[in-house]
Amino acid sequence: MTGEERERYSRQILFAGLGEDGQERLLQAHAAIVGCGALGSFQAAALARAGLGRITIVDRDYVEPSNLQRQWLFEESDAAEALPKAVAAERRLARINSAIQVRGMVADLTPANVEELLGQAQVILDGTDNFETRYLVNDFALSRAIPWIYGAAVGSYGLCMPVIPGRTACLRCVYPDPPAGAQPTCETAGVLNSVTAVIAALQSADALKILAGRGEYVQARLTTVDVWAGGIRQIAQPLPDPDCAACGARDFAYLEGRRRAPVSLCGRNAVQIHERARPLDLQRLKAALLPLGEVRANEFALRFLTGPYEMTVFPDGRAIVKGTTDIGLARSLYARYVGA
Numbered sequence: 172m173t174g175e176e177r178e179r180y181s182r183q184i185l186f187a188g189l190g191e192d193g194q195e196r197l198l199q200a201h202a203a204i205v206g207c208g209a210l211g212s213f214q215a216a217a218l219a220r221a222g223l224g225r226i227t228i229v230d231r232d233y234v235e236p237s238n239l240q241r242q243w244l245f246e247e248s249d250a251a252e253a254l255p256k257a258v259a260a261e262r263r264l265a266r267i268n269s270a271i272q273v274r275g276m277v278a279d280l281t282p283a284n285v286e287e288l289l290g291q292a293q294v295i296l297d298g299t300d301n302f303e304t305r306y307l308v309n310d311f312a313l314s315r316a317i318p319w320i321y322g323a324a325v326g327s328y329g330l331c332m333p334v335i336p337g338r339t340a341c342l343r344c345v346y347p348d349p350p351a352g353a354q355p356t357c358e359t360a361g362v363l364n365s366v367t368a369v370i371a372a373l374q375s376a377d378a379l380k381i382l383a384g385r386g387e388y389v390q391a392r393l394t395t396v397d398v399w400a401g402g403i404r405q406i407a408q409p410l411p412d413p414d415c416a417a418c419g420a421r422d423f424a425y426l427e428g429r430r431r432a433p434v435s436l437c438g439r440n441a442v443q444i445h446e447r448a449r450p451l452d453l454q455r456l457k458a459a460l461l462p463l464g465e466v467r468a469n470e471f472a473l474r475f476l477t478g479p480y481e482m483t484v485f486p487d488g489r490a491i492v493k494g495t496t497d498i499g500l501a502r503s504l505y506a507r508y509v510g511a
C-alpha cells in the first residue's frame with residue numbers, strides 16, 4: 172500500500188474489523204454490480220469510496236429524469252443526454268476515485284453473457300428489478316461458488332439477504348418460483364430514496380466483509396426495513412433446502428436458459444414475450460398503470476402507451492411490445508410495468 176492510499180483509507184484502516192490487511196485485500200478485490208438503479212448506484216459509490224480495486228457494473232437502461240430522485244450517481248446532464256447508466260456511472264466513479272478500475276457494461280445480463288460479465292467477480296451485488304435476472308445470478312453464483320447479496324426495494328419497504336454458496340440458503344430456497352401475477356414496481360407503486368439507501372448500504376457492508384476476508388461476519392439473516400411504517404426486522408435465514416432445485420439438485424435452469432420466457436420478434440417493429448405462467452388481473456393492472464399513461468383494458472387484453480412504445484398484455488401474462496425490435500428493452504419494459 173502506498174502512503175497516499177494509507178492516508179486516503181485511514182479511517183477504514185483504523186476500524187479494527189478491517190485494519191491494514193483488510194484494506195490491502197479491498198484494493199485487490201473485484202465486485203460486480205448487476206443493475207445500476209437506486210440500489211446499484213449507491214453500492215457502486217460506496218465500494219468505490221472504500222477503495223475496491225475493480226468494479227464491474229452491468230446495466231442496460233438509460234438515465235431518465237425520473238431516476239434522479241433516488242439513483243445516487245446520476246446528474247441532470249446525464250438525463251438530458253440520456254446516457255446509458257453504465258456509462259454515466261463509470262464516468263462519475265472515475266471522478267470519485269481515479270485510482271480504481273471501473274468497467275461499465277451496457278448489457279442485459281443473459282445466460283449467454285453471464286460468464287463474461289460476472290465470471291471474474293469475487294462477490295455479486297443485486298441491483299436489479301426483476302426475478303428472472305436474480306434467478307440467473309443465483310444459478311451462476313452457485314455454479315461458481317461466488318457469494319452474492321440479494322436486495323430489493325419498492326414503496327417504503329425493502330429487504331436484503333446474503334447468499335453464500337455452501338453456507339446459507341439460496342434465493343430459490345426462499346422463493347422457489349417467481350411471484351405470480353402483476354407485482355408492485357417502482358414505476359407503479361413509487362419508492363422512497365431512503366429505503367433504497369438502507370438496503371444498498373446493508374448489501375455493501377456484507378460485500379465489504381467478504382472482500383476484506385472477513386466473511387465470517389456476514390450473518391445468515393433476511394433483513395426487512397420499512398422506513399415509513401417504521402420497523403427493521405431480521406429473521407434467521409432458513410438452512411439450505413436439500414430439495415432446492417438450485418443449490419440442492421444443482422439444476423441450473425435459469426443459467427441454462429430453460430426457464431427464460433421465450434421472446435421473439437413479431438411484425439416489423441415489435442417483440443413478443445411468451446410468458447404463460449403469470450395469470451394477470453387486467454383490471455387491477457389497469458388501475459396501477461392509469462397514472463402513468465394511456466391505458467385501456469377489456470377481459471381479453473390490456474393496451475398501455477408509454478413514450479414511443481405500446482404494450483399489449485394478455486391475461487396469461489404474454490405481452491407484445493410495439494415500437495422496438497430490442498429484446499432487452501422489451502423485457503425491461505415488461506419488468507417495469509407488469510412486474511418482475
Ligand SMILES: [Zn+2]
Pocket residue numbers: 340341342343344345411412415416417418419
Ligand atoms: Zn437453494
